[in-house]
Amino acid sequence: MRYRELLLEGEKALQAAKVPEYELDAWYLFSHCFSMDRGAYFLYMETEIPGERLEAAEEFRRLARQRAERIPLQQILGSQEFMGLSFFVNEQVLIPRQDTETLVETVLAGEKRAVLAAVRPYRLLDLCTGSGCIGLSLAVYLRKNKAASGLRMGGRKEGGGPEILLSDISREALQVAEENIRRFDLKDSCRTVQSDLFTEFSGEQFDCIVSNPPYIPSGVIGTLLPEVKDHEPKIALDGSGDGLAFYRRISREAAEHLFPGGHLYLEIGWDQGETVPKLLGEAGFFQIEVRKDLAGCDRVVKAEWPGV
Secondary structure, eight states: OBHHHHHHHHHHHHHHTTOTTHHHHHHHHHHHHHTOOHHHHHHHTTSBOOGGGHHHHHHHHHHHHHHHTTOOHHHHHTEEEETTEEEEOOTTSOOOOGGGHHHHHHHHHHHHHHHHHOSSOOEEEEETOTTSHHHHHHHHHHHHHHHHHTSOOTTOOTTOOOEEEEEESOHHHHHHHHHHHHHTTOTTTEEEEEOSTTTTOTTOOEEEEEEOOOOBOGGGGGGSOHHHHTTSOGGGTBOOTTSOHHHHHHHHHSGGGEEEEEEEEEEOOTTOTTHHHHHHHHTTOEEEEEEEOTTSOEEEEEEEOOOO
């Protein structure tokens, strides 16, 4: 069998399973198994697959069968790109979405000066962290910002960064986040805490709290793509009947965990741009802003807790 014929076999299997973008996904699996880029493929596509590469061909078929079962490509390959970084992911965490990059970019724009100006270690809490993609992306880019500025960051020793806590109720999710801490060599500034939102943070305060909590209404989950409803953790998706359960808790509880003048950043669903700000306003937050994602949908709410 030639390389081209094998790739076509995979494409047809994914097409029959109604996999979105089946040609692209087949290519990603093929490239992964053969360590082959497009240039090499076009050079060798009509070549018979040699005996020493038949094991790779069988691996491609095995992975294609998994994808045909609608297992997400990212879970099969064990990685997802986010903010230009490659994060380890598996079935225990929500796969990072491009929409969530809007949240990270909003936090960076709002907090990088505060981090540099801090006279004590700047503290940031990432609630419902999952893979850690939000908190760890912030750690990476805030460190780059510090290096570019030539200034010390947050009163910490040279080479350090802000103190970032990654919190999740799921121990399995935190194991993924811990692997990503190791991947990006952030053990000096980032650590995980297993907690049901703020339950394990009694008496602790932060300069910034950021979260992408579950916000999909329970009744909507069954309508999602099989990759999501059948293979991503429901605990990371289900925001209860109206999708607002976590926002209600965070609105009520965040204030006692923010320093005066501290900021809260939340990712929201496209139709929650009025309800979530209202909850925050009722809880005493002010300077409430809603930011849109690249598709023009409401995606991030930023709010400030009053200063002294």
